[in-house]
Amino acid sequence: MQYLFLLVLIIVALIIVVIVGWILLALLIRAFSILIFYWVIGFSVMFAIGLFSGLVIPWRVLTNRGKFALRQLTPDDVVTGKAFKGRPRGESKHYGWDRAWPMYVPFQARQDAKGVVGEAHVFLGKIWAMIINGIRFTPLGVGAVLCIALPIPFFGFWAGVWLSIGAWLLAMLALGFVVWIFQRIMLLSLRWADIIRRRRSNASLKCYYCYGESRTPSYRCLNPQCTIIHRNMLPGPLGLTTRRCACGTQLPNTIRAAARTLPTLCPYCNRELAGSSGVRHTVQLPVIGSVGAGKTRLLMAAIVQLESWLTERQGSINAVTPDAQTYLDAARLTVHSHAETVKTPDALPEGVPLILRDAASEVTELQLMDAAGESFATWDTTADLRYLDNANAFLFVLDPLAWPQLRQELKLGGLAETVVVTGENQKDSYGAAIDRMRAESVPLRHRKLGVVLSKADVLLKLPSAAELANSTLDSHSIRKWMLEHDFDLLITGMEMDFGEVRYFLVDSMNSHDTDHPLSPWLTLQWALQANGSTLTFVDPEPKAGPRRAAAPPVPARA
Amino acid sequence: MRNGIPTAYYLFRTAWSVMHLVLLVALLVAVILWSVHDGQGARFISAWWRMSLSISATIFHALPFPWELI
Numbered sequence: 001m002q003y004l005f006l007l008v009l010i011i012v013a014l015i016i017v018v019i020v021g022w023i024l025l026a027l028l029i030r031a032f033s034i035l036i037f038y039w040v041i042g043f044s045v046m047f048a049i050g051l052f053s054g055l056v057i058p059w060r061v062l063t064n065r066g067k068f069a070l071r072q073l074t075p076d077d078v079v080t081g082k083a084f085k086g087r088p089r090g091e092s093k094h095y096g097w098d099r100a101w102p103m104y105v106p107f108q109a110r111q112d113a114k115g116v117v118g119e120a121h122v123f124l125g126k127i128w129a130m131i132i133n134g135i136r137f138t139p140l141g142v143g144a145v146l147c148i149a150l151p152i153p154f155f156g157f158w159a160g161v162w163l164s165i166g167a168w169l170l171a172m173l174a175l176g177f178v179v180w181i182f183q184r185i186m187l188l189s190l191r192w193a194d195i196i197r198r199r200r201s202n203a204s205l206k207c208y209y210c211y212g213e214s215r216t217p218s219y220r221c222l223n224p225q226c227t228i229i230h231r232n233m234l235p236g237p238l239g240l241t242t243r244r245c246a247c248g249t250q251l252p253n254t255i256r257a258a259a260r261t262l263p264t265l266c267p268y269c270n271r272e273l274a275g276s277s278g279v280r281h282t283v284q285l286p287v288i289g290s291v292g293a294g295k296t297r298l299l300m301a302a303i304v305q306l307e308s309w310l311t312e313r314q315g316s317i318n319a320v321t322p323d324a325q326t327y328l329d330a331a332r333l334t335v336h337s338h339a340e341t342v343k344t345p346d347a348l349p350e351g352v353p354l355i356l357r358d359a360a361s362e363v364t365e366l367q368l369m370d371a372a373g374e375s376f377a378t379w380d381t382t383a384d385l386r387y388l389d390n391a392n393a394f395l396f397v398l399d400p401l402a403w404p405q406l407r408q409e410l411k412l413g414g415l416a417e418t419v420v421v422t423g424e425n426q427k428d429s430y431g432a433a434i435d436r437m438r439a440e441s442v443p444l445r446h447r448k449l450g451v452v453l454s455k456a457d458v459l460l461k462l463p464s465a466a467e468l469a470n471s472t473l474d475s476h477s478i479r480k481w482m483l484e485h486d487f488d489l490l491i492t493g494m495e496m497d498f499g500e501v502r503y504f505l506v507d508s509m510n511s512h513d514t515d516h517p518l519s520p521w522l523t524l525q526w527a528l529q530a531n532g533s534t535l536t537f538v539d540p541e542p543k544a545g546p547r548r549a550a551a552p553p554v555p556a557r558a
Numbered sequence: 559m560r561n562g563i564p565t566a567y568y569l570f571r572t573a574w575s576v577m578h579l580v581l582l583v584a585l586l587v588a589v590i591l592w593s594v595h596d597g598q599g600a601r602f603i604s605a606w607w608r609m610s611l612s613i614s615a616t617i618f619h620a621l622p623f624p625w626e627l628i
Binding site for chain 1: 559562563564566567570571573574575577578579581582585606610611613614615616617618620621622623624
């Protein structure tokens with residue numbers, strides 16, 4: 001009986017427990033149904049709020065008001081290779097990137113996008129942390145309510161913010177892509193237009209200090225306080241039509257544009273060169289010859305004649321540097337006064353840069369490289385004359401009076417006192433220059449040589465030159481005369497060395513018309529044309545001069 | 559330069575923000591226009607409201623009290 005009563009009690013208790021549990025579960029589900037309604041409303045409302053909150057995040061980041069540290073690229077990042085990968089190409093690659101601001105698209109744009117995403121992470125992370133802290137550090141009941149009430153609306157907010165940020169990234173990507181495509185087209189067009197235009201005019205920079213040749217000159221910043229040198233002004237990651245130097249100064253891009261406004265520097269020795277160096281055709285004219293052969297006199301006489309020839313044809317000749325102006329003035333004075341030529345100092349020569357402009361405004365920069373005869377004494381002394389390697393055409397000035405037979409005739413004719421005759425072995429001077437170029441693997445067969453017999457005013461008075469005086473004095477007749485007067489070995493050597501050898505006989509002491517066969521101007525004209533100058537000249541072949549029965553007038557050697 | 563940064567940077571950054579704003583405003587305008595047209599917005603909100611209530615009610619009645627079964 002007792003057991004039966006106990007069983008009934010247990011059954012009743014179980015029924016009560018089940019009914020109470022049921023009621024509690026039903027109550028819980030009802031409460032949950034209300035919560036579901038709240039969550040749906042809360043999620044939707046917070047999603048809309050998040051959508052517009054996402055509008056503020058990019059603005060905060062890009063105005064440096066955000067919590068996330070936006071990486072602002074600087075010229076230092078460019079120099080250290082942190083702004084973008086890849087190294088510069090071309091001749092200036094060894095200098096690395098110039099110290100200038102990178103283009104916004106795509107380099108800084110990429111960093112800005114990362115900054116916005118980072119700021120969104122920080123912003124949402126902070127809100128989430130506040131919710132977690134609110135749940136953890138409030139009384140249990142309040143914490144439980146917060147735990148139920150806040151997370152779902154937060155996820156609505158989170159989704160809204162990320163959708164908004166996604167729209168921002170999409171806008172940036174779309175606009176950035178259009179800008180990038182435009183930039184690429186512009187970059188390639190501007191870069192190649194600059195390169196092709198300079199190639200067509202055969203433009204290059206030739207330093208008249210260190211003799212280095214380059215197609216990418218360096219430029220100093222326009223700001224006088226700034227010492228930054230820009231090594232490659234071609235359009236690229238630092239800008240299209242302009243670039244911003246690290247000092248903030250805006251500089252024109254492309255080498256042609258930069259040459260118009262910026263100080264030009266030699267990329268090898270960093271010395272400042274004349275304006276527009278590197279964007280015009282430049283001819284370095286090396287003159288080879290022993291001491292006293294007549295190199296300096298030839299150049300002075302030729303340049304004075306060139307000046308008069310150009311000015312008669314609405315052209316001009318201008319010295320680029322003060323030293324060149326001094327040289328030009330000295331040349332005019334020496335030639336017009338028939339004065340003795342001052343001995344060229346035995347030092348490494350600086351080129352004499354002159355701008356030649358013809359009537360059609362074609363421009364060539366001519367650099368006269370007049371080294372002292374001592375420079376051609378041995379292979380060692382020619383080693384410093386690096387400009388020999390770059391030239392396409394050379395002038396080898398030969399003093400014919402130094403040849404034994406002619407020297408003898410000079411004495412017999414009583415003319416030995418009227419002229420200085422070189423006392424050195426001229427073959428050695430030629431050999432020293434050629435050996436230097438061979439050692440540098442200069443393809444001499446593709447180069448041209450102008451052999452200039454100097455001192456024609458005296459030579460043509462000698463009996464051995466009578467036949468020459470009665471010839472047309474063109475290259476062929478000069479060569480023929482030289483072969484008949486013991487120059488045959490030298491001629492053979494020169495013609496084996498060079499692809500083209502041209503012979504001139506020059507009187508640098510007396511004034512001649514530019515079309516006279518003894519005119520020094522013809523040597524310069526030939527050298528300019530052989531070096532590809534675009535200046536317009538008259539027929540380079542010397543006109544057949546009148547057969548001269550007598551030697552030219554006696555020079556007034558002071 | 560502006561505050562030590564190239565002006566082009568500011569122009570691009572402003573362009574992104576303006577485009578972002580334009581996108582969101584365009585989205586908002588589209589939603590408003592769609593809502594205004596033929597009372598679609600009101601219908602959508604009431605449908606959404608009804609759906610929320612319906613979900614809530616479904617769950618609410620998922621488990622009746624014991625006495626409701628009698």
